[in-house]
Amino acid sequence: MLKRTFNVLHIFILLTILPLSLNAQQSDEEWYLGKTIIDIRFTGLDTVSSTELSGLVREYISQDFTDSLFYEIQSKLYALDYFELIIPSANKGDDAGNTVILEFDVKERPVISDIEFVGNERIRRGELLDTILLKKGDMINQTSIKLDESAILDLYLEKGFLDAVVKGEDTKDQESNTSTLVFTIEEGTQTKINEIEFVGNDKYVSDNTLKGQMSTKTQSIFNKGVFQENKLEEDKRAIEQYYHDRGYIDAEVYNVEKSIVTDEEKNINFLKITLYIKEGEQFTYGGIEFTGNKIYTTEELLEQVLQQVGKVYNESKFLADYQRISDLYYENGYIFNTISREEKRDEQNRTVSHVVTIVERDRAHIENIIIQGNEKTKDHVIFREIPLEVGDVFNKTKILQALNNLYNTQYFSVVEPQTFEGSAQGLMDLVINVEEGKTSDIIFGIAISGGDGFPISGQVSWSDRNFLGYGQTFGVETKFSPDSQDISVKFTEPRLFGLRWSGGVNLTYSHVSQDKIKRDNDGDGVPDNAPGTSIDDSIHEDYLMSYQSHNISAGVSTGYTWVTPVGRFGLSTGIQAGFKYLTYDADVYRPYSSSIRSNYGTWLPTDRWWTKASWDMRDIIYDPSKGFVLSETFTLAGTLPSSASEYIKSVSRFDVYFTLFDLPVSESFNFKSVLKFHTALSYLAQRPGGAPLNIEEDGFYADGMFLARGWSPVSGGQVLWDSNVELRFPIVKSILSFDIFLDAVGLWGTKDEFGDFFRQGNYGDIKFSLGAGLRLANPQFPFSLYLVKKFKYDETTGGIDWKPEAEYDTFGDSGLDLVISFGIDIYQ
Incomplete structure (x- = not known):
């Protein structure tokens, strides 16, 4: 305390005496008073950035010099706590002395060269370093040392060391202007x-x-x-x-x-x-009465009261009722009302009732909407997510909607609204404080699985959902394996003309090596097979072929979202068009598919038109804890003449989320569990009047990474049914979660096989995956690592086959697989 007092007196003396010394450096005449300041310079800087100081004093350049302005500049410089001493001087800015240049010669505070802890036997050094704010290279001052002393002491108190004592001291090296900071700790018992x-x-x-x-x-x-x-x-x-x-x-x-x-x-x-x-005696609830209410009738206010008269009194229920009454006014703009309550007891009958007094005032209108904390994001990007404008009546429901809208942009880690009184009665300022999160996503994904193809496939992508702060999405994505590679560039503007109307463009190139293709070398219109086999038998690999394809396409898309009290309704559409080139050894093979034959050695046009409708009630889109999403996507391919692909595709998806429990464990952690149900049915059909389906290329694919986790990749499906149940336990909110899941995926080569699944109960068609692991829910890096057990129903024995792909299991006899993937929504 004595040292702090000395520092304050020291600064006061300096601010008082230095102007006198400044005067003494010039002639007795105070020539600089009233002169225009044309520059402010600093000498003696080593660690402190001159740019930072220039930003602090820039506003004083071009102002006329006064004593009060001079005191203000020095006070701001000392308030930084960067300097032990500041010596000012005034120099002529021109020969005539009509302008002035201020120069400050500073002596910086020492920089921390090392941090040591003495006496810490029960808490490791690394944990102590994580606790304190000061780091190597920081400037040292007594205020920061005291704060870190308190932080260390709080850590010891949290661990039960009630009589711990912490003392921080610095030892200065005058020559290098550095200090060694030593915290001496008496841990106690x-x-x-x-x-x-x-x-x-x-x-x-x-x-x-x-x-x-x-x-x-x-x-x-x-x-x-x-x-x-x-x-x-x-x-x-x-x-x-x-x-x-x-x-x-x-x-x-x-x-x-x-x-x-x-x-x-x-x-x-x-x-x-x-x-x-x-303990005292037990009371029952005697009811509630209102005084001063004119805007709402007593009957309307009583509709907000859920606690029943005559029942055992519950204080929490009463406070919830009281809050609902306040919210009724608050949500409709009456934020300046004064609402108070008075408890009344009947000791004889042991009842308790309340009188709520309401002093009603006019509705509050928004005078200003102020955004604070956004360094990258442009103001208009935030304003468009707030369903309120200057002049509107304040509405709590719309404020909460604004919070959800801003969080769902995934631009911000913190959004906090504040209200302040305006310049006149009935006016208020709405301040939205935001803390920006990282919006650039770098995603790496790897799938390790069995199968006849190469066992590893991956994905790398970079995107920025808030490109240059304008709320646009720009990204580059590549998927790769020895059998296929593709790269795409995408750009999306989510708010055309300031509306919830999106528009996007993309450019894509892909190369695919497709194997296990049916051939018809004799041209009899029947797939070739080994002698003695029937058409229904599986085709031997010696009678299959492969081909290489190259695809280049560009697309445009647009959509509109309606935000309503019952969820977000979306309608979008897009067109993708391009060219496809296909090659194979025509001297050896003749494909069974006519569309493959017609595409051989030539670029054929490809096109597809899609439209999607959705209903989304999820609270937080990228990591929901409640709500649902229902969507239907319809795709029509092959509308151009001689198109390489012709089909109709439908994808129906439904996800629902429930919070099972949310129990506070500490101030910073809740033990929470979220249950997710997912199901999606995808169907491929021949376009009326179009060519036969090319299931091998246009069909559905269970990759073992997103679908049928842990299983060998399988392609060539006309019908795909993907369902799963997940039990999620967030470890760090919206960042890290431990998940337990059960996948059930069916992929059928024809619609008839899918029909047989229901008619005949062919449950062996379903691939099950039971797994658990860690999932990074952070949208910047949605990486997942799961340990998976595959199984399926054995129709021969009527039991469970726990090793359906024993030859491909990652961990051999255990039948377990390691699946590394990334948690993106493939049905978006």
């Missing part, structure tokens, strides 16, 4: 709880029930039993709230005793906590 006892709860509530309300626990296998005073205070309030919600409105924890027994051998204090409770 750790305190752990070995017993919690209650006195006074003999009548209504058991000890175990009360312990269940507490976050403070005794030492056990599952709990460290560390004592924290602030947690105990929270526990006292939780116990009192438990009683108050059951009608015991006078219940209180009126005393807490703590007795300590020290184990000298283990150097641990064992703590016994005794809580003394006064």
Whole structure:
């Protein structure tokens, strides 16, 4: 405290005396007063950036010099806490002395060269370094040292070291202007709880029930039993709230005793906590009455009250009712109302009621909407997500909608609204504080699976969902394996003409080596097969062929989204057109498919038109905890003459999310579980009047990474049914989650096979995957790592085949597979 006082006096003396020394450097005449400042310069800088200082003082250039302005500049420089001493001087800006140049010669504070900890036996150095704010290379000052002392002390208190002492000191090297920062720690003895006892709860509530309300626990296998005073205070309030919600409105924890027994051998204090409770009598609810309400009738206000008269009084339910009454006014713009409550008791009949007094005022109109914290994102990108404008009546529901809209852009990690009174009665300012997240995504994905093809495939993509801060999406994506490679460039503008009308363009090139293609070398219109086999038998690989294809295409798309109280409704459409070139060894093979034959050695046009309708009720699109999404996508390919591909495709998708529980464990962590159900049915049909389907190329594909996780890749499906159930346990909100899932995927080569699945119960067609692992939910890097067990129904034995692809299992005899992928929504 003495040192702090000295520093303040030191600065005061400098600010008082230095102007005098400045005067003394010039003639006795105060020539610089009233002269225009044309530049402000700094000397003595080593660590501090001159750019930062120039930004601080730039506003004073071109102003006339005054003593008050001079004091203001020096005060700002000292407030940075970068300098031990600042010596100013005034120099003539021209020969006539009509302008002035201010120059500040500074002595910087020392820079930290090393950080040491002495006495830390129970907490490792790395954890202490993570706790403090000061790092090597930072400028050192006493304020920062004190803050870090407190941070270290708080860490020790959290771990039960109640008598810990921390002292930070710096040793300065004058020659190099650096300091070694040393924190000396006296850890003391750790305190752990070995017993919690209650006195006074003999009548209504058991000890175990009360312990269940507490976050403070005794030492056990599952709990460290560390004592924290602030947690105990929270526990006292939780116990009192438990009683108050059951009608015991006078219940209180009126005393807490703590007795300590020290184990000298283990150097641990064992703590016994005794809580003394006064329970009181149980009250019933007598109702609520209103005074001062004119805007809403008493009947309208009572519609917000859910607690029933005559039932046991519940304080939390009353507070929720009271909040709904306040929200009714608040949501309709009456934010300046004064609403108060008064409790009334009937001790004889043990009832409690409330009188709510309302002082009504005019609606609040928005005078200004102010955005703060956005460095990259342009203001108009944020404004378009806020369903309010200057002059509108304040509306809480629309503010909450704005928060969801802004979070769903995935541009921001924090969005916090604030309200302030405006310049006149009935006016208010709405301030939206945002903290920008990373919007550039670099995604790496690898699938490791069995099968006849190459066992590894991957994807690398880069995209920026907020390109240059204008809210546009620009990205480059490539998928690769020895059998196929493609690259695409995409650009999307989500708000054409300021509306929820999107537009996008893309350019794509792909190369595919397609094998297992049916051939018809004898030209009899029947696929070739081994002698003695029937048409229905599987074709031997010696009677199959392969080909190479190259595809170049460009596309345009557009869509509109309607945001309503019952969800987001979307309608979009697009056209993709290009050319396809196909080659194979024509001297050896003749494909069975006429469309493959016609595409041989020539570029044929390709085109497809698609449209999609969706209904989305998810709270957060990229990591939902509730809501659902329902969509239907219809694609028509081959409308141009001589098109290489002709088909009709339908993809129907439904996902629903439920939060099973959300239990607070600490101030920064909730134990939460989200259940997800997903199902999607995809169907490929021949276009009326079009060529036969080329299932091998245009059909559906279960890749073992997104669909049928862990299974060997399979292509050539006319019908795909993809379903799964996931149980998600977020570890770090919207960043990291532990997932347990069950996949069920069916891929059928013809619609008749799909029909047989339902008619004959061919459950062996379904590929099941049971797995668990970690998923990065962060949209910047949605990487997933799962351990998967494949299985399927064995129609021969009527049992479960737990090793359906034993020869391809990653971990051999265990039948387990490691699946590395990335969690993007393939049905978007």
